[in-house]
Amino acid sequence: MKYTEEHEWLREEDGVIVVGITEHAAEQLGDVVFVELPEAGTSVSKDDEVVVIESVKAASDILAPIDGEITEVNEALVDNPSLVNDDPLGEAWFFKMTAADSSQMDEMMDEAAYKAFVG
Amino acid sequence: MTDLARTPLYDLHDELGAKMVPFAGYEMPVQYPMGVMGEHKHCRAQAGLFDVSHMGQVILRGADAGLALERLVPVNIVGLAEGRQRYGLFTNDAGGIEDDLMIANKGDHLFLVVNAARKAEDLSLLRAGLPGIEIEELTDRALLALQGPGAELALAGLVPDAVPMRFMDVIEAPLMGATAWISRSGYTGEDGFEISVPAHLAEGVARALLAHEAVAPIGLGARDSLRLEAGLCLYGNDIDATTTPVEAGLGWAIQKVRRTGGDRAGGFPGADTILQQLDNGTLRQRVGLLPEGRAPMRGGVALFEAEIGGEAIGHVTSGGFGPTVEAPVAMGYVPTAQATPGTQLYGEVRGKRLPVRVAALPFVEQNFKR
Structure with a gap:
């Protein structure tokens, strides 16, 4: 598992990259009430705003962590946004994507580094 | 601080x-x-x-x-x-x-x-x-x-x-x-x-x-x-x-x-x-607003009569998710002609005009001991 400074996690699974947000991020957001997902097939560049999350407090974006193409999105979050709070590392993945250049992940944090990052 | x-x-x-x-x-x-x-x-x-x-x-x-x-x-x-x-x-x-x-x-x-x-x-x-x-x-x-x-x-x-x-x-x-x-x-x-x-x-x-x-x-x-x-x-x-x-x-x-x-x-x-x-x-009135989708409409969201074109006719002053209503709720000011409950309007959220209906206030029953 890799982590970004934007509090996303990336997990390689069957040749694609699964992306979600960390427990720390979910806790900071508070109760999530709305999720807007991109369409599968969308080409994205690193740092594009691809997902909108709204919590009881505010709206925030999830950025594309790398260049690539979105291959699948988790529609379950649209109907049940609270999954993001209940199971951020598991059921509440946001999207799956292919990597245009998987070396973009080399510099990302591992779990120990992320833990140190959030203190 | x-x-x-x-x-x-x-x-x-x-x-x-x-x-x-x-x-x-x-x-x-x-x-x-x-x-x-x-x-x-x-x-x-x-x-x-x-x-x-x-x-x-x-x-x-x-x-x-x-x-x-x-x-x-x-x-x-x-x-x-x-x-x-x-x-x-x-x-x-x-x-x-x-x-x-x-x-x-x-x-x-x-x-x-x-x-x-x-x-x-x-x-x-x-x-x-x-x-x-x-x-x-x-x-x-x-x-x-x-x-x-x-x-x-x-x-x-x-x-x-x-x-x-x-x-x-x-x-x-x-x-x-x-x-x-x-x-x-x-x-x-x-x-x-x-x-x-x-x-x-x-x-x-x-x-x-x-x-x-x-x-x-x-x-x-x-x-x-x-x-x-x-x-x-x-x-x-x-x-x-x-x-x-x-x-x-x-x-x-x-x-x-x-x-x-x-x-x-x-x-x-x-x-x-x-x-x-x-x-x-x-000329204008504060009204309740019920967004039809799940996206909250927060304070500042501009309100329009039509999905495309036209000038803003009002704006949201408070909005968010209503946990008891289990849906987004908001209040705002609109021209009196558009203030009747049920009137369909559009709120512009992140550049998109989303449907919202004027609704009676309050959104929940009051439970006062009269």
Whole structure:
């Protein structure tokens, strides 16, 4: 598992990259009430705003962590946004994507580094 | 954060695991570990304890203090019975609202509760507008709100006299060796009480109430979603110096005796504008808004008549997710022609116009003990 400074996690699974947000991020957001997902097939560049999350407090974006193409999105979050709070590392993945250049992940944090990052 | 004030319950908030944020010059709990959604639902189902000690508590003393205060608010204070409380508004010369407040008649004095962020302005208004009346800001008292269907039972053990109170009654009652000032009112749409106690007793009273199994501490986050669902205005968002009481749908706070033809008609700032609007209506009105999708429409969202084209006809002043409604809810101002419940409008969220319907307020049933 890799982590970004934007509090996303990336997990390689069957040749694609699964992306979600960390427990720390979910806790900071508070109760999530709305999720807007991109369409599968969308080409994205690193740092594009691809997902909108709204919590009881505010709206925030999830950025594309790398260049690539979105291959699948988790529609379950649209109907049940609270999954993001209940199971951020598991059921509440946001999207799956292919990597245009998987070396973009080399510099990302591992779990120990992320833990140190959030203190 | 520069020089934020703390309420007498600061240490208790910390002990309860609150997340603190700056609000109106105070460090206040925005939520506890239960979270905004859980706190909101708990308050509607059982009872919630809120620290509202940041709000201003003011006493007015003097002969005819009520008649004098009527020069600043369009409310019938002279006719307010002893032991009763009323909602009021400080107006300005343009008919706008300088603050909203609660006014209680406690026999030999009036007791006012004003918004934290407007304390200084309100005191200036009072001092300039009420010569000869003694104006005392109480800085040594805390204010707790206990709200929800379980509030009466939770308070009954500490203050038996609170049980027979009706909505908007005020009493003084012995509490832990001091005198508590209690009103049966609040800012959630639920039955409940606001309890003013000497600062040094605040923590003891709060702990005694929290010891009751129905009572959980509630932060400012849920306070905001509770009042929004109840259709109650937040000063600075839904009402301000540019909105009149009539536009805001608060004409009910102006009793007949202060209206055209009443014995004490007018005589408050902006009376010409406000009384004319009561008689003839306004160009715009505050309305409830129910977004049709799941995306919340927050304060500032522009409202349009059509999905494409045209100028904005109004805007959202407060909005978010309503945990009890289980959907996004909002309030805002629209032209009177579009203010009928059911009217379809569009709110622009992140560049997209999303459907929203004008709806009656409040969004939840009021559970006051009348």
